[in-house]
Amino acid sequence: MKRISCDSSSIIALSSNCLMWVLDKFETEFIIPFYVKKEIIDTPLKGKKYSFEAMKHGLLIGNTLKVKETDPILRDKIIKLSNTLLSHKGKPIEIIQYGEADAIALAIKEDVSTLLVDEKNTRLLIEDLEGLKKVIERRTGRDFEINKTSAQELNKLLKGLKIIRSTELIAVAIKRGFFDWPYPRADIVKNALTALKFSGCAISSKEINETVDILTQTH
Template sequence: MKPKKFLVFDAGPIISLTMNGLLPILEKLKKEFDGEFVITPDVKKEVVDRPLKIKKYALEGVKVSHLIEKGVLVLSSKFVSDSVLNREAKKILKSVNSAFRDEKTGDKIGLIHEGEASLLAFANLCKCNNVIVIDERTTRMLTEAPEKLEHLMEKKLHTDIDADIDKLKELERFKFIRSAELLYVAYKKNLFELKKNKVLLDALLYGVKFNGAAISSREIEKIKKLV
């Protein structure tokens, strides 16, 4: 019988946790979670296969690989075959990356990569209650605020964008959580061995911010006020 819930991890949050020495918290969170922590083949390439080939990052790859061996992180192929996942990911990649075009040239503007597409594909196919753990802002904004993303991309690229928002409608059902919010949950559940206080929470949240999580100081302060 399939687990009731899935957390589907992008590479970014795993890398942020690893760089902050917080990867072991996933095992503690898993024990509190009635479901599975899933990674796709594209994510495994980024957090295990590629780091193991680079001496500077090999230790990080070993640590993540150990979590897979222990069953803390589970490969998506346990629930959806790689071939089916790849087909769905390619379909999503093609649709999303043709939604925004340069108004002058008509050129497509790439919004997501294979890794993000594989997360959306798995969430589509698993027929389960799932949340995608991702720090990358663009993917979240595609579902939560596509018009705002269009405006931000116009400012970033210094060009007018022709956006086909209807192509993004199918993404509205996806749910996301960031590594910072995951750490907040762990903090609330007293899963850290360090003394629980606001200094610890502040250090955790800013730790992932400075290691790649796309979260603003204002958003961090909002999370801290929930305590």
């Protein structure tokens, strides 16, 4: 069975739009590490505002979402390498924490090639380290250096990992006819992807339009 390691950002975006049912339509297993479970269930359960949301997530465990043990040594290595990757005047900056690192470590440990992640910085870390440096420099107005040893080791670890977002997942679901709704396909795609963008999925308006075009052409 095909498997995808999921980050909390995608689960939050899908769940905020009542779209978690879509995961059950695919013949793919969606796995999460302990820290992602903590972020979407255990921590919000302790508060008032999002505890009901957390309970709904809790019902998905064991069915839609499978919790798998990660490799803590590998996770800590990813955190260490990522947080020594960029430095300003010799001081390394912290860019990642347990949640995202755990989802990456789980993918590597379980030999899963794809990560479902909606937040942009983990995606940049995996796909474009130089791009991540440029973003930080442009937005903070400071210069940063890349630690070549960390970059090489990270590249080696993360090589071959593919990223998809909740928007690609929903686009494929629409393409396969899972949304049997009485509206034009282009409108369903555009509105669903826009809703996910408003829920924090890192997709640009241009990319949404491109997705609409592609899915409308193939219909």
